[in-house]
Amino acid sequence: MANFNTVAGCILASALFAMVVGKVSNAVVHPHKLDKPALAVVDEAPTAVAAAPAAELAPIGPLLAKANVEAGKAIYMKQCFTCHTIDKGGANKVGPNQWDVVGRKKASHEGFSYSSALQAKGGDWTYEDLNHMIFKPTTYVKGTKMAFAGLPKEQERADVIAYLRTMADSPKPLP
Ligand code: HEC
Structure with a gap:
């Protein structure tokens, strides 16, 4: 029984360890996934700004x-x-x-x-x-x-x- 408990404890500990590693690597990887959409928004901004001055005479x-x-x-x-x-x-x-x-x-x-x-x-x-x-x-x-x-x-x-x-x-x- 003592042996079984030790083995079960080991399995539990490794499972916990795997969960923690999973969470940590998620936290590390996650910000990289955000980069794409954030850049896409920035890419669109200059187009909208550039369209404005065409109607008016630019300052000399x-x-x-x-x-x-x-x-x-x-x-x-x-x-x-x-x-x-x-x-x-x-x-x-x-x-x-x-x-x-x-x-x-x-x-x-x-x-x-x-x-x-x-x-x-x-x-x-x-x-x-x-x-x-x-x-x-x-x-x-x-x-x-x-x-x-x-x-x-x-x-x-x-x-x-x-x-x-x-x-x-x-x-x-x-x-
Ligand atoms: C065909 C003749 C003609 C040509 C060419 C011409 N002007 Fe004139 N300009 C005038 C007349 C007439 C006035 C007065 C306008 C009024 O009373 O409405 C005037 C007024 C002006 C005024 C206002 C002056 C004031 O005392 O308030 C400026 C500035 C001016 N002209 C700049 C120029 C420049 C620079 C050019 C060349 C790129 C030029 N003009 C070409 C006829 C001309």
Whole structure:
């Protein structure tokens, strides 16, 4: 009988040991099983975020520091100079003179007869407002006199705005 008890005790002990080992290895293995679903959720997140900005014009601020002022001047001379002068004290032509236009109050250049639409717009010419104006003036200011299709390329707008910024006695700080 004593022998049987010893054998039974041994079997019980090994069974318990097996259970404990089973539990421990489960606990170790289990977190690895969780990795897959957790990663799958993370994988989906950027797609949802990336879809959002497409409708709005992306901010131009981050591009200005690396923009090419010389390229901007070349674009300006081709696309804007037909209607605007940009030298200090320059004349108004079809459009107003643009010396020191960054940070200037909208529709405020002396001697130029602005549309009532631009006069009603209000505020100063921030980098982002200039970005919208140059992108599509007729969309940004409904009823504007600026008959210009706009510059669809973000890099070209950044270059032109960087050039406008330099045409001032003390250029405004970059954003
Ligand atoms: C076909 C002529 C024409 C061209 C080309 C043109 N503009 Fe203009 N622009 C105007 C007129 C006209 C106004 C005045 C708009 C109003 O009163 O509604 C104006 C106004 C502006 C203003 C607002 C100025 C202020 O004093 O409030 C900015 C900024 C401007 N133009 C930038 C540009 C830039 C940059 C380009 C080239 C990428 C350009 N324009 C090309 C005719 C033009």
